[in-house]
Amino acid sequence: MGAEPSAGVGRRPMSVRNLSALFAPRSVAVIGASNQANTVGHLVMRNLLSGGFGGPIMPVNPKYQAVGGVLAYADVASLPVAPDLAIVCSPPDSVPMAVAELGDRGTKACIVMTEGLSRAREAGGRSLQQATLDAARRHMVRVLGPNSVGLLVPALGLNASFSHQPALPGKAAFISQSGALCTAVLDWAKGRGIGFSHFVSLGDKADVDFGDAVDYLGAQPDVRAVLLYIETLTDARKFMSAARSAARNKPVIVIKSGRGEEGARAAASHTGNLAGTDSIHDIAFKRAGMLRVYSLEELFSAVETIAHTRRPMRGERLAILTNGGGIGVMAVDELSDRGGTLAKLSPETLARLHTVVPASTVVANPLNIGGSAPGERYTAALEVLLDSHDVDAVLVMHAPSAFSSPSDIARKVIDVARARRTASIFTCWVGQASVTEARGLFAEAQIPTFSTPDEGVQGFMHMVDYRRNQDMLMETPPSLPSEFTANTNSARTIVDLAIERGHLIMSEPEAKAVFAAYGIPTVETHIAHTAEEAEDVARRMNGPVALKILSRDITHKSDVGGVVLDLDHPETVRKAAEDMIGRVTATFPGARLEGFTVQRMARRPGAHELIVGATTDPIFGPVILFGQGGTAVEIIRDRSVALPPLNMALAHDMLERTRVFRLLEGYRDKPAADIESICVTLIQVAQMMIDIPEIVELEINPLFADSRGVLAVDARVRLEPGKTKGPHRLAIRPYPKQLEETFTMTDGRAVVLRPIRPEDEPKHHEFVSRLTAEDVRFRFFGLVKELPHDQMARLTQIDYAREMAFVAQLDEGGARQTLGVVRAVTDPDNETTEFSVVVRSDLKGSGLGKALMKKIIRYCQERRTKAMVGQVLRDNRRMLKFCEGLGFERIGIVDDDVVELKLDLAKVNLNAT
Template identity: 40%
Template structure:
């Protein structure tokens, strides 16, 4: 939030290892620093966990009986440096503790350098996250310098130390999230882009799309919308109401009024034809008083007492492109600060993180005998909204509020879409490149079987794991130049979470009984200049000799040529004669470099 926090966080991530969990121990000499640390954690929405029993038992051996075994661990104000070191040593050795925050004020007649030396001795040769707050003004400057030179960040106040600690924890959590495998979609999106193209081409620059057209666009992208009917007269409203059945909601159709409730343009819970006539007259009178353009009214079923209300939205940001928002819905959504933002493209994992970043996510799990919301359906809604914003840069803003949830299922009750004409074409309005579906194509293997070549997706991680099970130790050695026993999570994430701007990564897929099976993979890792790249290719042992490696590598090269790469090269072990021969057939220049052979192709 501040420049100071930015530099504190940068120093900490540069000097300290990432914590392997959330277990935090706080060590202080005196109760006041401990209270300050606990209060700052509470203000940040965090809490200290009790010390593990084993740690308490260890502290019993070194602390006087007058000192508690709680977290924070409060030493005496005049605790000797050796006592501080002993307590730190216990916490660092405990497997349940993943980081230590120390808030210490050296006693007035002591030498702070002695305390610094004791701390350095306790941490010597250990890679463990430790954050130290030293309080005492100018007299502690030398001790702080000693700790800083040893790579241990120090802070002058407990509040700064706590914020830096939480930053390190958040950084570790974000890094861990990068290795998570997004679950596969259990439902196909099934969008109809052609309908949306036609409808979005109608509004003028800056215009709000008519409500029926907006609903048609959302329906075309597979979002469930409450059925509705347009009525321009009271008689027509009664006829539509009779057909639809009661109870009903009636809303003014006007591009001039954004907040229709405040303008008297919404009537809810209409249960008779007389109420429909009266509501129509009142809405038209309110519109006339506001001097707003009138397009009639929209009639739709009234969902009485929904279990939950949420809102989904998106805005075009001049820097980040479309930004997706998720939060509570209803008339208070705009003043609620409980809102999470994310950037497309969205997959199920990112949609899940977006939902979980809000307080309303706890409510959606079910409260007061209300059933929990169908979270997978909400994730689908976010993914569909993400795809809509990817496909149409001209959508300047889109508000879907409220999204009503009843008996676990969500349905859109209202939406507002504004169009702004732009010369930018998809996907160039995005800061994160989406999955390049245009690179999907089907080829034929030597035995005549069809093979799908497509870009790698993050959800392909389980398929990669199965693929590596069929690779021989020889194939793995030829690919990685070293024996590989298992595909670790960080390596799996690197292979499946692709930066589509800089990397070309394709898989060869065969479908057996409706299940995709990975036959091979090829990739070109582009350098930052986007003109040179290094290729790699691998085919599963059961499918050698079917021409798969050549087809997938050639397609990678075709894409690299289209992207204006100038040079692509690869490094092959000298004994890998199959790859060397393939390179020669494909026109690579072959040179020897010690135990390796360099295959190079210039476009």
């Protein structure tokens, strides 16, 4: 992933550069190869030679003339050819020099199996790991490890590992941080006949990390799914971009170890304690379209289920068809425990089912068609359920019976599945010996099959969760219900002044002033330094007030007697303040007391008390939290988290993931809360965290919410000066509003040129529909009548970290329309970007096309991308002339009718075009 212009110092992550030498080498050298049994150098040579690798294998060790019967070389310089891949298993102090020599020789990838490099140091104090990386970077050598078990690519016969087991060939890539788990998984998988396209041990991830591996393997056509075992993540932005890109094309399934909350940070608010690290990882995986599982069995079961299901289900309602009541009830119980939805069958569906089952059958869901049910009864009932608009998927279950053949019934179910290619069918043949053949038939037909009701429901829920996460990845969220414009300058001034005064825990009035600048309704609040001042403030406010202690040392005021509510008279305010000083001093003698806050009592009878907050995760950066608030918030622990930026759909999802949401929807005679206002508040808080990096923690607790809207009653903000600015501190890059500009066309009309947004999809459909047939052919290299939602979503919901699209939008008479779009998709190494541009035919000669192209070229230059490339049909002469006028050169012909163009971004001068 390319660095942003403001990304600061440090090396730019190389991502997939030279990874082909690691994953698909043509030659391999082993540094530290050995004939001594039970050494890493011996095991690696044994595995390489027995794996069937077709290229040269070159052992390097001055002690031997040959290793494993293969001619050995004294050093790297003596090698007859530069190896694409080198496996380094020599002592720690020799590794940096070995990598340097390999880089000098032309090697582009190394697997460093040696451990302990991060702990061992050179005479000057530099760690051997850093010395190895420094040597590698001089020649762009990619390093897998150190402390890596190695790499296996069965299709190439490459077993570049010291594992005791080879890997069977398969279609799933497995990437693990744990070396011990790698060897265990290989052993476990071989016993179950599970194969891999690639098997990767990342080791200490000094260079090649999860983001790099996912980026490369996610783009390989022979990889059907990517499986991850994660202990820790480092570069969250790179990982999220890589995972989101891969998850658009194939399943990415992850196990994350270390799920406990013990690692929660000590924090200055409830939010910091509630936003546990595991819940943050969980929402990050969901936001990237990945599926999280919790065991190896579940991991491989999930990939088979998702890969074999022909298309994502249209919904989440499950019908259960069974020949045994007991196993049907077990499936329903499991579905309920997992939060699944049992389909409610309509009278029409029930009536149709009555015509295909015996009269004595109780027609319901689950549908028990009897222990003696033949295949024809299964077929008839299954077709009715699949035809029903009440059902999104069917779990077909069978328990062995003396009256029917499990295999014959399986064949009948398979016939139905083949006839209905889009149907979501799951099967569960319970038992062992008598159903083995049937399960084999299902596996051959690529129909998900399971051996117990629990596993069958689990497989269905994997698809439900996967579909939800894909929807989150591919959604087209609605725009905000009302214009939201933050007074960022005002908030910035308040924060800067607080830092200047040393108020790193902002006072409540300061915090509320920041919230008000972002449009969050707050309760009027004033500071009083003495009990007498509190009395005067209360007199001016002329009404019931709440009195709170003011101290940056006290996080939870009510716990120390620092809150008194419903004070009706100024005199009672003074008395309460005097009493409060005594209570707080006795309870918390070391606290520095600065006075009091006096705020108008918020009369919202029946309002829900919520918590909205934000904290900063060391891996994923800013995190937003929502849940049920009040003083018992940490006991209730009803919360959800999300990564900014947010929109209405993502904010609403946060609400739905809490128990309090059911109350917010209204019940009995209590009206529903203003859900929209709560969602907007979450978006405002997320935007605040994006705009002001010095805010590392904030909290509104309680946030009153009812049918009239929301009101922030109490507020807390913690600042940390000197925090890195810029969007790269966020795991997901937000909408880059600073790239918006206005352009005036030759006819005098002003259009806005801005980055594309997800909510542009409807206007984008309209834009494509108004293109001429010739425009469509020139843009899509063929006739396209209409792009489906999933393809259009990919064009409008982009990852700003690695691609960009600018739209030209005209606003006339309140009606907005898209006039043109230019797009650039950049490789993860920021070397080359591929462009496309299209403008409505009636606007040719308006200057809009040139303005869009200049904007995307300028953007790519600022990102320091090296070259822009594109393909243009040979008969699109106008476009070819246009591009050549901007400095593009023709570099080749593709398929006789397509011209390939290239622009050197370092040399082009837009002012001269």
